[in-house]
Amino acid sequence: MRILSLGIVMMLAVTGCSDGSNTSAEFDMAEEATEAYSVGQAMDMETGEAGNANPGAEEADAAAAPGEIPVSVPQIAYSYQYGFRLPAAEIPKAQQAHVRLCESRGPTICRILNMENSGGEGDYATGMLNIEVAAPQARSFGKLLAEAVDEYGGSQIAASISGEDLSKRIVDTKARLRSRVLLSQRLTELLRTKKGSVAELVEAERAVTQVNEEIDQARSWLKEMRGRVAFSKIVINYQSAAPGSGGFTRPIRDALGGVASTLGYSIGAAITFLSVLLPWVLIIALAVYLRQRFKAPDRSFWGRTIEPPLQPED
Secondary structure, eight states: OHHHHHHHHHHHHHHHHSSTTOOHHHHHHHHHHHHHHHHHHHHHHHHSSGGGSOTTHHHHHHHSOOOOOOOOOOOEEEEEEEEEEOOGGGHHHHHHHHHHHHHHHOTTTEEEEEEEEEOOSTTOOEEEEEEEEEGGGHHHHHHHHHHHHHTTTOEEEEEEEEEEEOHHHHHHHHHHHHHHHHHHHHHHHHHHHTOSOHHHHHHHHHHHHHHHHHHHHHHHHHHHHHHHHHEEEEEEEEEOSOTTOOTTHHHHHHHHHHHHHHHHHHHHHHHHHHHHHHHHHHHHHHHHHHHHHHSOTTBOTTSOBOOOOOOOOO
16 A cells, blocks of 8 residues: 555656746655655555554654855856957957967866957957856856957957846756655665566656656756856957047048949849840841841832832833
């Protein structure tokens, strides 16, 4: 009977926790149910009846002096953004300086995720560098970035810090993982002892497979969140002066560019016009040729009868 009740508790726990929206309280209830069964089974083996085994132990535990409530450190994933303005020709140099600064720290401190650079037109250019830095060194690393840009005649124009508290999600994931591991152990023990009907054993085997999948998923989530806490993301944006700058030669370049584009549009329009008109020209020329080829000798091109010239009288 106890084996059957355990199977029911396990099935309810698996069914109730299959949805990702469950709370940590539900996971703790499943864990407490399995723990209660294991404690009861051990007491039955020793005394034969759970109610007669050390009835004062629970009261002694309750009377024990409670320890201090542990205070968990907030698990916050920080993100930093910096914006720098410097001459267009110096953007690639400053970007490479930041790359070298990151690589010199090693992959355990700084990692490069992606880098972009666009030259634009004239004196306008942009760039972006996305990196990850160990959280304890992220803020001091931002100061080093600004110092590197100063060497290339640039200046910092923007800075922002944002954080996401992952404490609750990490705690919930730990509770889910803990309850799933315990449930997997109980189901595995049920399969190993082979107690119960065939249907119960088949259902328990399916439940073990599902629980193991949930354990792998929870461990993956936990690893990803811990990685976000351990490494802070830093996004660095580079830009030069406004696109409108260019000095004395800018209007000349714009005029030459306008002439070239206008000439290109004109040639394109002529090609389009010829491509539309050419088939009709060929059709008309073929019709004229056929008319001249097959018309009667005494008929004009338009079909009128050609009268012979009058003979002069003697």
